[in-house]
Amino acid sequence: MIDLLRAAGSVQRVCERHRWRFCFIGGIAVQRWGEPRLTQDVDVTILTGFGKERDFILALLKRFAPRVKDALEFALENRVLLVKTRGGVDVDVSLGAMPFEESVVRRASPYQFLPKLKLITCSAEDLIVLKAFANRPKDWMDIEGVVTRQQRRLSWAYIWKQLRPLVDLKEEPEILATLKRLHRQSRG
Numbered sequence: 001m002i003d004l005l006r007a008a009g010s011v012q013r014v015c016e017r018h019r020w021r022f023c024f025i026g027g028i029a030v031q032r033w034g035e036p037r038l039t040q041d042v043d044v045t046i047l048t049g050f051g052k053e054r055d056f057i058l059a060l061l062k063r064f065a066p067r068v069k070d071a072l073e074f075a076l077e078n079r080v081l082l083v084k085t086r087g088g089v090d091v092d093v094s095l096g097a098m099p100f101e102e103s104v105v106r107r108a109s110p111y112q113f114l115p116k117l118k119l120i121t122c123s124a125e126d127l128i129v130l131k132a133f134a135n136r137p138k139d140w141m142d143i144e145g146v147v148t149r150q151q152r153r154l155s156w157a158y159i160w161k162q163l164r165p166l167v168d169l170k171e172e173p174e175i176l177a178t179l180k181r182l183h184r185q186s187r188g
Contacts, residue, residue, distance in 0.1 A: 005113050007089035008042045014063050021047040023108030024121045032111045033124040035145030041090035047105050048095045124150045129162045132179050147186045
């Protein structure tokens, strides 16, 4: 886990050097807000906006090795750059531009993971929204851990407000039903 956190630190230093707006999501944020689990990659959202993604991608490819052939084209098409640190840790870079992604980054805050390492992570509420939207079994386990650990500190009004339009866009109403069930259980 220490290697993963150090890898995240190297990504953060690049983002800070370029003065990019960013935050860690995924497994790193789960370590902060939920039940710690083994995670093997670093997930980060960098706000690129629309139209300037290439500049961000090229700067990142100067520092990190691509994990796929034609990484630039893949990233432009999928809005995700797949790279690897010098230490061999996989990094998934989401190229953020949507209003929700801007909100996630704006609400992010630093957290002390190691004595000399503070990483900027998304909020617990935004982590729940992101993971619910992804709607994978491991994401629901992570959400349950966040809900259990954070309990009444969560702003459920914010979570519902952010998640509803995303779920409508994805046309998967069962996401809301599943999260409502978890919410009820947490209030026990």
